[in-house]
Amino acid sequence: MAFENDWAFLREALPELQNYILSNDVYRPLGQPARMPGSVQIPQLTIGNLLLSQARLAGRYSPEERTAELVEVDRRIEAERSAWRSNWAKKAGREYTSRLNLWNQYLRELRSDPRAHASAYATEVRHRTILRMLAAEILGEIANSEVEQLTLLDKILEGLTQPGPFVWETGVERAFPNDGFWYLYRTVRK
Numbered sequence: 124m125a126f127e128n129d130w131a132f133l134r135e136a137l138p139e140l141q142n143y144i145l146s147n148d149v150y151r152p153l154g155q156p157a158r159m160p161g162s163v164q165i166p167q168l169t170i171g172n173l174l175l176s177q178a179r180l181a182g183r184y185s186p187e188e189r190t191a192e193l194v195e196v197d198r199r200i201e202a203e204r205s206a207w208r209s210n211w212a213k214k215a216g217r218e219y220t221s222r223l224n225l226w227n228q229y230l231r232e233l234r235s236d237p238r239a240h241a242s243a244y245a246t247e248v249r250h251r252t253i254l255r256m257l258a259a260e261i262l263g264e265i266a267n268s269e270v271e272q273l274t275l276l277d278k279i280l281e282g283l284t285q286p287g288p289f290v291w292e293t294g295v296e297r298a299f300p301n302d303g304f305w306y307l308y309r310t311v312r313k
Contacts, residue, residue: 125292223250
């Protein structure tokens, strides 16, 4: 997702955030589907997509460069998180389970045919990145079975990949250091 897409997503998501947090939805469509070539495709509103876009934008700016709009975005997200903490955490837990299943499915496909699925790695690794971010949002502990599954998936990923350059566009890596987000610094073995 490019810089402009992160901003477009957050601008669409913020007015809907409270209603989303109070709903039963884990994934909520935003905006109109992009139909024109080059138009911005807005991802669905989820806690994970919100946290990811927020982190990607924070990575683009040093603390001294942060714009008033980004400071306001952070303030509004934190206000909603704090006001509806229990709902936020439950939604994050449900999304965690969903993302874990999506990540598992992608790794199965990658394992079965690395050449065919390697090109999707930079997109699909979003799930693994969001899993790490969601873990910090869940109140209580993540189920042992899910912790064990993610540990196993990380071992599988290590076998399918090798160290490589940062997989996303230049400018956001400050928010995703190698020691915490090692899977963003991998290349698929073919």
